[in-house]
Amino acid sequence: MDYVLLGNDLSTWAIAIGIAAAVSMALYTANRMLVRRIGAFAEHTATHLDDMAVRVLSKTSTAFIVTMGIYAGSQWLLLSPKAETLLRNLAVGILLLQIARWLDIGVRGWIDFYRKKRGATDVAATTSTAALTFVVRAALWLIIILMILDNFGVNITTLVASLGIGGIAVALAVQNILGDLFSSLSILLDKPFVVGDFITVDGISGTVQYVGLKTTRIRSLTGEEIVISNSDLLKSRIHNNRRQETRRIVFSVGVTYDVTEQQLEMIPGMLKDIVSSKENVKFDRAHFKSYGASSLDFEVVYTMTTADYGMFMDVQQAINFEMFRRFNRERIEFAYPTQTVKLSNPEALRGEAANETFDGAPRTEERRRPEPLPRPR
Template sequence: MQYTLWNNDLLAWSIAAGIAIATCILLYAVRKVLVRRISAFAAHTATWLDDLAGRVLAATHPLFMLAIGIYAGSHWLALPAKTVALLPHLAVTALLLQMARWGDVAVHGWLHHYRIRRGEQDAASTTSTAALGFVTRVLLWTVIALMILDNFGVNITTLVASLGIGGIAVALAMQNILGDLFSSLSIVLDKPFVVGDFITVDDFSGTVEYVGLKTTRIRGLGGEQIVFSNSDLLQSRIRNYKRMQTRRIVFGIGVVYEISKQQLLAIPGILREAVEAQPQVKFDRAHFKSYGASSLDFEVVYIVQTPDFGVYMDVQQAINVALFERFEQEGIGFAYPTQTVRLADSELRIARAAAPENAPG
């Protein structure tokens, strides 16, 4: 006696089941071989992309293999027309879901690599990269969901338009938050500064302590914490002193008017000698700049070959001490603000007293 189930006998079902099982075993074996070979290759390379490829392939889900196996075995069966039309859509859906899983694992692997590589240098950036990963995953799964609906014949044009209008409304309502979020991502990707850098923003100076999704916090020179909105921060002029390679120093000095021409001409050379005697310093120029209200003004320019502020201050102190000693030896006095007041009435009295008609007998 021959038994039939859904218009197919036991032999047809057995063959279909055999094809499905063989397909699943083949897919499983292919995945295992590829993962093993990629892992063996990755063990001898320094790049992280092959490691990521191995993790992505290892994320192939058994349910996906089962779905493909069932789809392959169904071709041996005589099924109703509706079922025959539905099975390809189910297979494509399984493939799309598996692609979404591969993409999700790839995003997670990239974030993990980024955190390990940048964690020691910029620990706070992991917060923003986590937000970037979340946004990427949401977009990925949204696109996959729309593709699945389109695969089943759903008209997604109206849905996409509705999502677009809703997205615009949400963006308008949350424009400040979204602006700070994207500014945070810009800081992370463009890296105008990182945690630990000493920066100046407008009239505020301090060391960057934290870069968050909405705000960046720096520790001010007075010990206070200064909080900036990320969007406002990027709209400001930022000076990053941590990334200085050298320091160009300009300083002035004034001497008294009561010096000789020979002393005046010797001062630029004295200034040059004082600067060139310092280590890690490149002399640029020294000139008699101008006549001041109470001094003869000179300007000196030199370059410190290191950005270290402490080194600069040590150099400037040594130059000041050397100038103090040398000017004392040369008899050149440092100028300080002075004013000479001449009274017209007193001068008139002096002139009259010195006149011949007022001379004695």
């Protein structure tokens, strides 16, 4: 006796089930073989792509394999248009979810690889990539969900328009937070600085300790922690001292007006010899710059071929010591702030001083001595 189920007899159902089982088994076997072969190959290579492929394929869902097998077997059956459309939409939806899972695993795998590779030299990446991962994964799943809804016949045009209006409202409400979030992504991608760099921002100098989704924390020279929002940070002019390759130095030295003409002319050459003799120094110039209020001023310019501040201070100290020794040897005196008062008629002032006693009484006035007291008899 022939039984008919949903318009198909038992033999047809048996063939369809056999096809579904065979396709499912073939997909499962192929996936396992690919994972095993690529995994064995990845053990002998240094590239990251094969490891990523193993990680992605190993996350293939059993529900996806079974659904693909059922859909393949259903092609042997005679189904109603409604049932056929529902089964096709279900298969496409499961396929899209599986693709989303593969891509999600790939994104997370890339982030982990980036952190391991750059974490030692770019510590900021371990924090800022979290924001990039969140944005990419959220966008991925949102697109997949919209595609699934569209596949099932849902009109997503109105939904997308509603999301757009709602997104604008949310963006206006949290624009400061979103600004800091995208500033964090900008710091990650553009890398104006990384954790460990010594920077100067709006007169604040310190070492970058942490780069987060909303704020960046700087440890100042005096020890306190300074927290600056990422958007305010990128609006400022950032001086990254760690990336400084050379250091240009300008300093002045003044000598007294008692110096002779010969000594004055020999000072620029003397300063050039002193600076040029130091290591890691490129001499630029030394000139008699100006007549100061109490000194004859010379300006010296040189460039350190290294940005190391400690080395610069050692060199400047050696230059100062050598200048002191050479100037002492040539009897050239360093200037210091002094003032000289010149009198228009010093002789008259001396005469007036001579006519006065120490208590201010005129000398021409005769003083009477007091009479002695009578002695007692």
